[in-house]
Amino acid sequence: MHIVSSDQFSVGDIDEIFESAARMKKTLATAGGREKLAKKYPGRQVATLFYQPSTRTRLSFETAALKLGMGVVGTEAAMAFSSAAKGETIEDTVRVLNQYQLDAIVIRYHEVGGAKRAAAVSSVPIINAGDGPGEHPTQSLLDAYTIKASHGRLSGLKVVMGGDLKFSRTVRSLCYVLSKYKDNHIVFVSIPDFQIPKDVTDNLKRTDTSFELTTDMSKAFADADVVYWTRLQKEYLKDAKQLPKGGLVIDKQSLKLMPKHTIIMHPLPRVDEITTDVDSDHRAKYFEQAGNGLYIRMALFDGIMNGRA
Structure with missing residues (x-):
């Protein structure tokens, strides 16, 4: 399931995400818990595709994936260091990424609706990490x-x-x-x-x-x-x-x-x-x-990997 808008979540969905985030926070508090989480999703990979600058959002998403034992690939300046600089559309970029057997794609786009455009062509879950002045x-x-x-x-x-x-x-x-x-x-x-x-x-x-x-x-x-x-x-x-x-x-x-x-x-x-x-x-x-972003994003990845989010 894609995550593109806050409006898509019901109160029940939010409660479930918060409960999962609280469990993540508690588990991360001990060395044994961190070791257990790090073995949770071996062999899973996430791509982070950021067309705008980011510190907290990008790093917390990538840290969340790593703490769950997932691999991470991506670019922090896609407008300059991806084929977007050559004129490639977000749709074509996502179609290509879909060929790499990824488990989720996190996108920050510079225009409203970028995440929805990506989701429309993706069989891999898209997570909206901010689309211009649209949503986050x-x-x-x-x-x-x-x-x-x-x-x-x-x-x-x-x-x-x-x-x-x-x-x-x-x-x-x-x-x-x-x-x-x-x-x-x-x-x-x-x-x-x-x-x-x-x-x-x-x-x-x-x-x-x-x-x-x-x-x-x-x-x-x-x-x-x-x-x-x-x-x-x-x-x-x-x-x-x-x-x-x-x-x-x-x-x-x-x-x-x-x-x-x-x-x-x-x-x-x-x-x-x-x-x-x-x-x-x-x-x-x-x-x-800002710190709570780690637990929430770990909970979202956990839900996606289990087919719940």
């Missing part, structure tokens, strides 16, 4: 896993999402997941040029998930259970005067506006939208969040 389903799973680990639930939450919401595939995918659970309220904090797209809010309306749009960070942070911040891609900004004073930055002063139980998340990389002096606060979960 495995990121949404690790994000939701992080939220549940902290709050014990994925319903009845006030989730504040801020920064570049227009071009953020992680925000779109996480909204798909949160919309599957009852009584969540999402607050989108940004300026007009970067506010959440209509397709996301249309889905929230369809699923009766309440939401609001604002530029007021102070108001948004009050009573927040989750603050999910993203990098503001200023190169897309039409008018710098739109930025509020101080920008959309979480710093030590911002922490005073948040409840003690709030968790602060970020898909990374960050630039200056969360200052480094926030890192030591107990609410900062973004590095733990």
